Structures are given as structure tokens and as C-alpha cells.
Amino acid sequence: MASFLDSIGYNLWVLPALLAIPLVGAVIVLMLPVREPAATAAGVETPAARQVALWLFVLEFVVSIGLWWSFNPADTGWQAPIDIGWIPTWGVRFTLGVDGIALMMVLLTTFIMPLSVLGSWTTIRTKVRSYYALLLILTTGMLGVFLARDLFLFYVMWEVMLVPMYFIIGVWGGERRIYASLKFFIYTMLPSLLMLVAIIYLGLHMKGADGTPDFSYDRLLTGAVGMPERTALWLFAAFFLAFAVKVPIFPFHTWLPDAHVEAPTAGSVILAGIMLKMGTFGFLRFALPLFPGAAMNPTIRMIILILALIGIIYGALVAMVQPDFKKLVAYSSVSHLGFVMLGIFALTLQSVQGALMVMINHGISTGALFLLVGIMYERRHSRLIDSYGGIARVAPMFAAILTFVSLSSIGLPGTNGFVGEFLVLIGSFRTYPVLTIIATTGVIFAAVYLLWAIQRILFNPLDKAENEHLTDLNKRELAMLVPLVAAIIWLGVYPAPVLRRMEGSAQLLVNRVERAGSLPRVSEAGR
Amino acid sequence: MLLQTAVSAASQAHPLSGTIAEWVWLLPILPLAGFVINGLLSLAGAHFGPTDPTAAEHEHHSEGAADASAISHAGHGADGDDQHAVKRHRWAGVVSVVGPGVLILSFLLALGIWQAMASAQPAAPFIQRYFSWMPVGDLHIDAAFQLDQLSMLMILVITGVGALIHVFSVGYMRDDPGYPRYFSYLNLFVFFMLVLVLGANYPVLFVGWEGVGLCSYLLIGFWFNDKANADAGKKAFIVNRIGDFGLLVAMFMLFANIGVLDFIGVSAKALDLGAGSALVTTICLFMFLGCTGKSAQIPLYIWLPDAMAGPTPVSALIHAATMVTAGVYLIARSSFLFSLSPVASLTVAVVGAVTAIFAATIGLKQWDIKKVLAYSTISQLGYMFVGVGVGAYVSGMFHLVTHAFFKALLFLGSGSVIHAMHAAYHRTHSNEDAQDMRNMGGLRRYLPVTCVLMWIATLAISGIPPLSGFMSKDEILGSVFARAQGSTLASATWLGIPGSTLLYIIYAIGLAAAFLTAVYMTRMMLYTFHGPARTGTEEEEALHEAPWIMTGPLVVLGILTVFGGWLNLPEVITGIIPLGPRELLAHWLDPVVGDATTRIAAGAAQVPASTEQALIGAAVVIAVAGIVFAMTRLKPDRLPRKRDAVPEHGFEGVVAHKYYVDEGIERTIVEPTYAVSRSFLWRVIDNGLIDGFFVNGSAALARGLGWVGSRLQTGNVGIYAWVLVVGVLVMLGAFTLR
Amino acid sequence: MLAESLALTAALFVIGVIGVLIHRNAIIIFMCVELMLTAVNLTFVAFSRFYGTAGQVFVVFVMTVSAAEAAVGLAIIIAIFRHRQTIDLKDINLLKG
């Protein structure tokens, strides 16, 4: 496989191609001739748009999957790098590259996207072309964030994601979509702009001899370490806020339930599956390596860890009492991402690798949960848990998959969820044993809220007449869920290939942050 | 890396390599395949055509009988409805072959492997490494199986008893619409149970550990359309999760301190933790928390009685014979750790003893036949923990095995009773409780085989020689007494109490519990099979013995119950009566737990044979006394039927309500947690403070300020000019007055 | 001498400002603005005693421009009068908020 990829020069074009395919695709989708909903069999406006979009996303996935083989785990540097000038007068370059961390995030993205198209298949009936075009553009933005090696480019991509999602929530969302979309936009924009100030500050700090700022990640990596502690602290704070909102870390999470609940199914899937990972990815890629001194400052580290811990338990407890299943899943994200934050800031190889696994797993499991909620909603137009009950009897396949996915979300061993949480916890225990023990109680709460919810949905008496004739999953729905189920099993049983690919980058990160983070603390070395 | 090569090198030189033991991986794969096939059949059957198209119309579900309905399904298993003319599942034939078939194959394979092992007599475990599961830096977790004498014993119990129960289920679940689903869960359970006992490291064990919990959850809630059943399943899972939390933390501590998690590695490095150190004690206690969850010990026993909501064969397999004994297995497996910590070991023994007597008292006042057996199981598990707690790992395991026999027999027997009762009530459309002993009575006339076999099991569990229960229970009590005489435990102190004193107390508790066991078991038998029939005359006609496919396994289990004791005949008995070779099991398990047992028993004086004989005599006397006590004091013929019964008062009422433990937990933990989460965390903190005050508050503030600003814009030029002049003055002031 | 003239012009200017602030009639306000411009012109003249002709040139420009301004201004005032039949600024407040 690797030699075949070499022979087609895969590494030379793959990354720009990944960014370009969706953009070109968006144009294609927009140019499709409109067909009125009434004129189509499915009652969907311009049904060709969804087909084209699906195949484009499949193409995108096929193109990206080559990275799995072409990626060399032993090489901790950038792979498949691209470096083109963009705005030379500002010292901005269009530089891309993957490392082990980005690799998995990219594959997660390209994996989730076609499924989210399937998830929107029949629910999106109006403005279909625009919808899929926005999904495609969003993909470019998300991949751009993962691939960017230039802080300017990163920031641009970071913001680019916001607009399509704003429209997806606002136009195709639920009842309170307008409130939710605006909240989502402004909530994330404020800290992002503060991060922008920090990025400019950093770039100027690194300016070359001719005064041109330099936003190259690699240069900043070495250059940012030597900056005064106070400055680094402020810059870290700006980055922290931007990422913390995206993650979201308690108490910056309140946009999330609204956005998730109001978004159409695909929107929730992408939000939870991919966009939340932007925050934690940001910590791994930028906040920690650029400001190790600030991030590893014992007080700050402890504050963040405690926030993560609060997130784990608070998210679970609040999820437990939600009457709305989608909101429950949304709050469960707060809990899961708390594990990621714990893993990242505990900063051992195991915990960081675990955090990465949780990121992937959460994308898959929570993505699947949102798809399942979408399926429920499509049939009954209700997300309230109390509207259901006993439907396992009429929809056994749905029940089987929902149960299975919930179990993976709970972290049942043998599913992906366990691998991630186990690694996070076992790694974090090395540095923060007490906190880890408290965090471990999170696995109990996860079982409580999810099992209670699925009991009230799937089990108990089938006592609502509306539910007696619910139809089970159809072929399209199976087609979008089965890959997720397969991924859940695969990552749960044999995650080693994934872990191996990420290990180099994770190790590099840990070493870098530990080394650099220990520099300002020389005085404390005696203890 | 080093470790991996070492392991693979070891496995190559292992005496079992090249034998049938190489096929050990097939043991769990067979049931897994069964699970996949049955599961797909279950979904396929459901998807491509309802089993009973009229099901929805046929409901005449009685809301008032919510309690009874849990039971009313058990017999004919109508998936939540009291429906008639249930056709068998369209794939039932295939499932009946695949479901028990894979188990029988597994059992045969297990026998083959046992044969190989018995002849090879390996001193070291046989390890098969399949792939690297979670390799992260210095953390190496392999997907690997470890075959040694301990896991072999468990495999035989699991596949053997498991196969019998599968066969029994074919009859018991015959008409259930969820037939394939039932067998898929049951197969999956066996898969996970085998993973549990075969895992070569703690994480793989944990896979099985939580996996069996999952299956238990699924099977307890098998008739999920009843809220009580679904609740019970959920409760079991969550309570088990609390225990799993402990096991997880134990693993974290092991890895953080010695950097390995596989059994060989840990046992090699266990001494690095420091014998008797606080660290090793903490690890053991966390691990024991896991065991209390899985094996239903105080404080996490509360799920097991509720778990009786599942089909009765499930109770036999999972909640009596195999899964609940996993905690005992874990401690035996981790004997290299527990033997280092006398405090932890004593804790295990104390918790076991207290659980044994506590559950036995509750068992005295239960009316539901399965609940009696459930508390009996908890109580017997307590005995096993006493055994492994005092470092008598072999005795603990021995009791595990014999208990698997007689308790499975009891449960299946009760299944046979319920089956008959239910068929009877079904015929008369009665909503009476088919599991309540007050509705039974005199059943020996209709179920003679079941009655006899259950009496055998009752005598066994009560400790009547020479039945298996007598042998194993007596060994445990004997070991406690021996350890009290002198051992590392006896010389340790536990919460300020000298170890030997404590052990004598435990011994006394054990005897008392044995007495109670005899009482409540005899009570159960009397009320069920003897005295007048309280079923009702119409129903009596329908009462009949179960088909051979159900009685067959009962007979096999009966034989095992009688002769199970031969596995490990104590010297004190063989010394008197030459029944057969002595202490087979002890020799068998010696490579695994021998060192640990020796470590704990260090300094123990040989108990004189006369003392031992006296002890045995005392135990037998107590058992007989219990039976006699029950026989004389209980009056089956005066017992009112359930619907005529008056609730118990005073202490009896407290016991009948299981000391109100469930209610207490509900009030003090569950409800406050929900209340705080809902009204404080969600409403106040999330919606009120963070979202309301900070987020929307700041938005409202901005809008409010904007509104004020736009009000100032009155449209009157005069005002604009004034503002401008004020601006001028400020500006002038700023520039000139500095 | 300079100080006195500056004081005088400043006073004139302030009178103009106050006039603008307290009156509501558009014409009167405009006249007050003219008064301010005159004050400025005087200032220029006063300074140009010291610095030469530049100030006086300025005065010429200011006068020209204010004449043009007056022409436009009066036309605008007439236009508003046609609509409202008043030039009281208090009443001219359709545009606000």
C-alpha cells in the first residue's frame, strides 16, 4: 500500500486535495439545478445534492484513508508537508502537515462526514443544496484546523468553521435555533478573538530581522519558550479561553446544550464528533507546547484539572436529570471532554494517548448517539425521554444499536470508550492520584445517566400508543450506524494501530512540555 | 518489549505447548460465535416479520398486578404481555441447537484441555499472547490468555454447569418470543466469563468482569417491558460499576507503583510493594471493593436479590454458579497480593462473615422462593470470602465449585417449580404470584423428581455429610479455626482487634450462619413441597413435572451435588473413612495459590486431629439442629395464602423488609443526588448562574446599555449640541489641565 | 494687546456657543454660528499681527466659505420650513433612536 501511494505521489498532494475537494464540491453542489420538493419522489428539494455530497464525502474519505498507510509512525515530524507563500508581507504562509495527532483527527473527520450526510438524508428538505454546500465548506475548515502549521492559517480555519455551523444550526435547526446559533457564534467568537490578539502578539514576538512577523508553528515552538513568564501567562490565558469554550470546560459549557439540541442531526454529530475536538486539539497543538511554562505552572495546572474534574462529575450529574435525550447526550459530552482535559493536563504519555483516544471515541460514540436521537426524532418528533418507553419491542435493531453505543459511551471494556478512559485514568494516576480517583467515579455516573435514559426509552412498558407502530431502522440508517458500530468494536478490541500512530507525536509533546515546563521551576527542583 | 519476549519464550518452553491447550482461544470463541448467530437470528426474526402479529391487540395487561407481572412472564415469557397462543420463535429450532451446542463443545474442549493439563502437571501458567491491546509507552497490555490450574477449574465449572443450564433453558424458555435473544445473551455471558477467568492480566480480566456485568444487566432486564425488571438490571449494573471503580483504582495503583498489570509480572514484583505495607493494603482493599460489587457482599450486595427478576436459569448460571463467584476468583487469582496484606485479608474475611450471617437472617423471612435462594447465595458467597480471606484459597475455591453445583440445582429446581406453578396459573388466568411460597405447598406430589433433588441440595447446603456442601463449608470453618490458632493473620491486628480473636469470632459467626442456613433452607422446602397445597384446586390439575430436557440437567447436578465433595476430601475424613484420594483440589491448585497460602499460614500450628473431628462434629450437630428446629417450629399447614397474609411486625417486619437497606439508600443517596442535580446543579448553577447571569446576563447588559444609548439619541439637535459642547470641554480640560 | 484681543474673541466665541445651545430657532442658531466664525476671524487677525499675512488670508477664505455656507443653509432651512411650517428645532425630531 505504501509503495502504491508513493508511486502516485500521494504525500505531495493529499493535504491540499483534502482541503480542495470539499470546496470544489460545494461549488458543484450549488450549481445543481433546483428541483422543487413536490416534483421529487422523496419530497426533498434537489435530491441530487445529497447524493453528490455523499459521494464527495466518500471520495474525501477514500483520499484521506491513504494517510493511514503513508503515515510513518516512527517519524515525529510533519508528514506530507505543504509550504506555500500566502501573504509574504505579513509573514503568513500556507503550510500544512500531519503528525500522529492530526492524522487521527483528520481521519475521524472524513469518517464522520459521510455518515452525517446520511443522517441528514431525509430530514433536510429545504435549501438542500446550500445545506450540503455548507457541510462541505465546514469540512474544509475543520480539516484546515487540524492540518495548519501556521498560526494565522490556523486562526482563519478556526473561524471559517463557525459560519457554516452557524447557518446549519440557524436555518435547519429546531425551535430555538436562532437563539442557539447566535449563542454558539458569539460564545465561541469572543475568546477566539482574544486568541487572535495573542496570536498576533506571538507572531510579532517572533518577527524576523526585517520586522515581518512570523506565524510559523515550528518557529514559534522554539521561540515562544523564552518569553517572559507574565507575558506567556497572558497569552496562555487567551489560548486557554478560546479552547476551553470549544472543549467545553466547565463553566464555559452552556452554549453546548443549546447548540447541540437545536442543531439538525448532522449538525449535532459534527459539533460533538469533530468540533469539540478542536478545543482539546488546540490544547495539544498550541496551548501546551507554546506556553509550557504557563500550562505547567502548578497552580494553573491544578485549576484546570479541577475544572476538568468538575466537568466530569457535574456534566454527568446534570446529564442525569435531563428530560430531553439530546440534551442529555450534550451534557455527557461535557463529562467526556473532562476526561480529555484531565488526560492532557496530567501529561503522561498514557494519559495524553488516552485523551486522544477519548477524543476519537467520543466522536464516534457521541456521533452515533446523536444519529440515533435523530432517528428517534424523525419518527416521533420528540426528543423527550418520557415520550418513549418500551420501544425495544417494536424497534429491536434500533434498541440493540442504541444500547451498544450507550455502553461504549459508558466505557464498557471491549468497546472504544474503555480504552480511552482507562488510558487517561491510568496515566493521570501517575501524576495526580487523588484527582484521578475522584475522576474515576465518573464512570459510575456515566452508567447511571445513560442506562437510566435508555431504560426509559427502550425498556419499561410500551405504554404510549404513538410508539406502538414505530418502524425499526431502515437500510440507510443501518448503513450509517454499522460503520460506527464497527469502529466502536475495532477501537475497543484492537486500538494498537491507532495508538502506535499517535505515540510518536504524543511522546514528543509530553517530552517537550515537560522539559520546557520544568525550566522556570528550577528553584523548585530541590523538593 | 522485554516482558513480551520473556512471555513468549516461556510459552514456547511450556509443557502444554503443542497440546490441545493451544486451542484454549477457542473456548470463549465458541460461545461468542453462538452469540453472533443467535443475536443475528434474533434481530433478523424481529425485523423481517413479527413473531406474533396480533400481539399489539391482545393486551389485557393488568396495571394492578405490577408486582406479580414480573413473575407472570417467567413461565410463558410473553415479553411483557399476558398473551395467548404464542407461537415459538421462527428460528427457535436453530437456536436450540446453536445455543447449548456451543457450550457443550466448549465443555468438551475444556475437558480435553483439562486432560492435557492433568497429564502435563505444569508448574507455570500457559500463556497465549494474541496481540498487543493497549501498548502505550511503558504500559503494555496484551490481549492474552493465561491457562493455569485455577482458570482450568473455573473453565470446567463455567462450561460444565453452563452447558447444563443452557440445556435446561431450552425447555424453560421454549415459548418465549425472545428465545434467540435469550440464548445470544447467555452465550455472550459465557464468552465474557471465560475471558474473565482466562485473562492473563487485570485489564483483560476486567473486560470479562464488566462484560459479565453487561450480560447480567441484559438478562435481568430480559423481560424489559416491565419496569421492575429493567430497574433491577440497571441497579445491578450501576452497583457493579461502583465495585468496578475499586478494581480500576487498584489497577491504576499497581501500574503506578510497579508498572505492570499482568498476573505473572505483578506476582513477580508484588514484594516490591512491601509486605504488609499500607500501599499493598490499599490496593487489596480497592480490589476487594470490586469483589464486593460483583460477588454481592456488604455493602454492595443490594443488587443481587433484585437480580432475581431475570429468567430463573439466568439466576442459576449468573447469579449463583459463575458470575457472582468472580470476586472469589479474583482474590484467589490475586493471592500474591492479598497474602501480603493481613489487614486486607482479614477485612475480606470479616466482610464475608458478616455478609454470611446478615444475608442468612434476611433469608429467614423471605416468601419469594428465588429471593430465599438469592440471600442464600449472598450468604454462601460470604463463606467463600471467609475462606479466601483467611488465606484458605483452596477451601474458598472448593466451596465455589460445590456451591455452583448445589445452588445451580436449587435454582433450576425452583425454576421447575415456577414453571409448573406458572403453567397452572396460566391455565386459570390467575394473577397470583407464582413464586411466592405461600401460594405453593404440597408440591412434592406433582413434582417428585424436583422435590427429591432439591432436598439433596438443601441437605448439601446445610452441611449434612457426606454431601459436597458439608465438605467445602467445613473446610472453610476448619481453616478459620486453624488460622486463629496461629498465622500471619492471627498475629496481625485489625482495627485494634487482635487477629486471632477476630478469627474466633468469624468462626463463631460461620457456625451461626450455618445454623440459619439449615433453618431457612428447610423452611423453604417445607413451605414449597410439603403441607397442604395452597395453589387452589383448579390449578392443581395443571401442576406437573417439567419435561426431561429440564429434569435431565437437574439430575446431573444432583449427582454432582452428592459427589462434589470428593474433589477435595479432607484428611480428617479420609483418615476415618477411606472415601477416596484426599485433597485433590489442593494439589491441583497448589501451583497457583500454594505460595500465598503458605505465606499466610506461616507459623500455624497443626490442629490436632481430635480437635478437627470435634469441630466437624459440632458443625454437623448445628446443621442437624437447624433442620430439626425448622421442622418442628414451622407449621406449613397453618400458612395463609399470599393474598390472606398479614404483614410481619416488629423485628420480623424489619427482617422481611431486608432491614430497609434499599429504602435507606434510596432516601439518603439516590434521591438527594437526583434532587441536587436537578434543582441545584442544573436549574441554579447551569441555567441560573452560568447561563442566566453570566452569559445571557452580559448579553442583556449590552442590549440594555444600547437601549439606554439609543434613548439618549432624542432627535433633538439642541441635545446633540450640548453633548458636543460637553465633549469640547472635556477635551479642552484633558489637554490643558494636566 | 494680544491677550486682550484673544480674550475678546474668546468671549465672542463663547457667546456664540451659548447662543447655539440655548436657542431653538434654526436661523438664530445659524447666526450664532456665524458669530463664532466671526470670533475666529478676529482671532486670526489678532495673530496675524505677529505672524504676517497667513492669518489674514485665512480670514478671507473663512468669509467666502461662510457666505457659501449661508446660502446652502438658508436653502435647507427653507426646505424644512416647507415641510413643517416651522423651524423650531424642538419640533424637528422625526429621526431619533
Added chain:
Amino acid sequence: MQFDLTMPAQLTSALGPDLLLMGGAMVLLLWSGWRRESDEHQRSVGILSMVLCVLTMVAVGYYAYRGYTASDGVIAVDNFRWAADEIFLIATLGTIAMSLDYNRREGITPGESHVLLLFSTSGMMILAAARDLIIVFLGIELMSIAIYVLVGLNRRRERSAEGAIKYFLLGAFSTAFLLYGIALVYGATGATNFLVIKANIVRFNLQHSGLLLAGIALLLVGFGFKIAAAPFHMWAPDVYEGAPTPITAYMAAAVKAAAFAAFFRLWLEAFPTLLSTWHEAVWWLAALTMIVGNLVALAQRNIKRLLAYSSIAHAGYILVAMVVGTSLGSSAFMFYLFAYTMATLGAFAVIVALGRAGEDNMEVEEYAGLWSVRPGLAVAMAVFMLALLGFPIFGGIGFFAKWYVLEAALKAPFPQTRLAVILVVTSVVSAGYYLYVVMVMFMKPRSSTAILPERAGGWTRAVVWGSAAIILIFGLFPDALVSLTQRSTPAMSKEVALRSR
């Protein structure tokens, strides 16, 4: 070539493009005065005016291309001037193009309206060139008097007249302050030429002269009024709302730009040595303007008023570039001006396109569901809103403009971090109303009674799509523009950067 400004012929040459525009405008005025008023007439004058604008742009481009310079004198010959001129001319072109359609709809027939725009623009060009307070005054008045008339152009609308009188009275009032400020500066330094003023301040050590400082304060008031900086902004929303929409666009884009250009040059060329004196005042002016503009805009429901407050807010952002007083600030200023002008023009062109006779359909809510009926305009408007919001890619150049200003603020010898933070925080507030417009267009259903706006005229659409294209294309490849603006700084500002602490 270097013009010697002491020689009248060369001074005339140095004013070449300005004179071309003025002369052409006069010819057009005469021509249009000779003809009967009619819509066709109005259109032909408009088209000729546009041709004249293009010619002037070419001339400006030629001057810039040749790299002419000049000796110190009353006017400057530098790239700053040329760049500013081009921005004014683009804005004028766009305004005239919109007016062609707007005037037809509103029944405004005099062709002189276009000519007045040209006069106003020539005033702006003079402002951009001015290096003498007298020229500044002349430029401002030339520009303003024409605007007073243009605001009241729609004689039939009462609001138009009201806007005109408010603008006129307050404008005259503020001019008096400006003029008094000029007088005081003249009195303190004895000069009206920027460079001489600067030299004299140093020579006579006037840093603490009360007269001079008072003069600067009053100048600040005068310019603050023209650029609509808080608290001198109160006229702006009323006048913007009252004025005919194309004129509003013109005021928001060109007038503001011209005032800024003169402001910038005066401050950087005449008072750089007083940076520490005026810095704080301008700082507060910038902060207050950003805060007031953005907050009050949140309360607006009329699209023109909303954009008026938005333009106030943008004046605040531009002031940030000014506060830092460096050449980077100057090029950021120019870049921002360009981006802002394009977005504003485009937004107002959409408003013109969607308007109905009698300045109707100006409530944001009336745009509800616009996406369903006029998807192109809705998308274009979204682009302009996001550009004004400063959003990358979708808002194209708007993001780079903000980036540039932030970079200038942070790169200053005295990094303006706090101001940068105020800028971004108020930007977030601005999302509240820009997205409100977007939300109404895209997310609210079209009311069943809503009247479908008629198809916009070709000229207006050209402005819409031209602005959108420029915003988006430069939004992807801003480098050419960046390097252009980097060269477009006032000649003296490099020195300023060095001196400012």
C-alpha cells in the same frame, strides 16, 4: 520627478488629478444646467460623472506609478494621498452607480446631484493632499457644503430635509470649533503649514503651550465630528437615516475616509512630537467610539441607522490605528479604509436594491426570509455583514483589515494591548447586530404579506457584486493590497515612529 511647489505651474501640476476632477465637474455642471431635468438626463450626467471619476482614477494611478514627489509646501505628493484618492473615487463611483437607479425610483431628476458628488469628492482629494491648515479648511468645506445639499436632495421627503438641517447646523457648529482650533494652533506656532508647525513646536519648545494644546483639542473636536467619533457622533445616525441611501453610503464611506485622511496627516505630520500629549485623548476617543457605536447599534431596527452606528464603531477601530501613530498604523489605516469602504458601499447597495420608492423597506425585519426570494442579495449582504464584523474568508478582506489594525496596535513601540482587547470585545458585541441582519434574512420565514422587492437596477447590482467580489478575492489573496498600503504612508510618518518613545 519632484514638484517644486513654490512655482505656480508645478503646484498646478501637482494638483493635476484634483483639477481634472474639478474642471470636469464644472463642465458637467454647465452642461446639465442647460438641459431640461429628466431621468434620462440624470442618468447620462451620472454616467459621464462616472467616466470622469475613472479618468481621475487613471490620472491618480499615473501619478502614483510615476512616483512623483514634491518639495515641502502646501500640499503633499505621496502615496498616502494617491491611495486615499483612489478610495474616495471608488466610493464615488459606487455612489453614482447606485444613485442612477435610486434617483429613478425616487423621482430625483436633477443631474446636478452627481456633479455635487464630484465636487464633494474633489474636496476630499484636496483634504488628502492638504499639508496646510488653510487647505484642510478649504477641503473640508468644499466637501461638506456639497454634502449638506446632497443630504437634503430628496426634497419630497421630510426626513431628508430634517437630516440636512441637522447635519448643516451641527456641521457648521463643529466647523467653528475646528476653525478656532486652527486659529489657536496658528497663534501658538505662527504657521499653518504642517511641517513648519512641527518644526516650530520643537524650535520654540511649545510642548506645553496652553494655546497650542487648546488648539489641538479643538482640532480633535472638529475632526472627531467629521469622522463621527463619540461623543461627537450624535448627528450621524439621524443624518444617515435621513439622507438618500446612496448619499448615506457616500458619507459612511468617502466622507469619513477623507476626514480621516486629513486627520491622520495632520496628526502625524504636524504633531508627532506631541504624541504623548494627544495619545491618551485619542485612546479614549477610540475606546469610547467603539463601545458606544457597537452598543447602541444593538438597539437598532432600521437598517440604515444600524449601519450608521456600525460606521461609528468602525471609526473607533480606525482610531486604534491612529493611536499607535506609526507607519504600520498608517498602512493599517489605509487598508482598513479600503475594506470598510467596500463593505459599506456593498451593504448600502443592497439596501438600495431592496428599497422601495419613498425610502421604504428599511426595517431589518422587512428582510425576513430574503434568502428565499432574493438569494443572491441575501448572500451578498451576509458577506458584507461578515466583512464588517471582520470575519475571515466569508467576510473576506474585513478580517484582514481588523488583523492589520490589531497588528499595528500590538506592534507599536508602546503596544496597545488593552485597546486591542477592547477592539475585539466590542467586535464580538457587533456580531450581535450584524448577525441579526443575517439571521433575519436567512433564518426567519418570509411573512406572507411581504412584498417582493422589484429586481434591482443593473448599476446597483454591479456595485453589489463588484464590492462582494473585491472583498472576497482580496480576502483570499490580500498580499498585493497589503504591499500597496505599506507604501501608502504619509511621507513623514517613519520619523514619527522613531520618536514616539
